[in-house]
Amino acid sequence: MLFVPRGLRMIDYRMSLDGITAERLQGFFVGWPDPPSPATHLRILQGSAAIVLAIDESSGQVVGFINAIGDGVHAAFIPNLEVLPAYQHQGIGSELVRRMLVQLTEYYAVDLVCDPDVQSFYERLGMRPARAMVIRRYDRQSGA
């Protein structure tokens, strides 16, 4: 197996699901008690209004993703952003957000919900803190 130093991994960013199968979506939803399967992950991406995928060119595997849902006119919501642990701290998460915000640039509202420790990450990318109200049905965490 060819050893490629982490810093030299080439990452390709894509906004389409062309050629993406569940097999290329392994390892996400780290720490979730009842995570969506890769097949359900693919359905989530297929149902989204916009996506950005980070793909390791050497393996073809998806190593990061962000998705947005929206009304097509006024508002969009970003439910998920994740970079696989082995690929974190290399700027991939920031690049996924930047590319998603470009896609959503015409919308009045672009919202997401995050834990306080990640707020500074999003603030650096131009977002600002706000309050949110949510429902979480944990018996549905793996997908409806």
Ligand SMILES: CC(C)(COP(=O)(O)OP(=O)(O)OC[C@H]1O[C@@H](n2cnc3c(N)ncnc32)[C@H](O)[C@@H]1OP(=O)(O)O)[C@@H](O)C(=O)NCCC(=O)NCCS
């Ligand atoms: C958040 C996340 C997408 C960032 O991806 P990434 O590729 O590492 O992001 P970048 O390399 O562009 O930026 C990393 C910086 O973001 C900040 N950051 C990221 N996650 C953080 C966290 N949980 N707490 C505090 N700071 C965090 C740090 O400043 C970090 O800097 P460092 O690399 O010097 O430590 C990634 O940590 C992840 O997938 N986490 C698990 C899922 C998650 O929390 N998603 C966000 C849901 S709202």
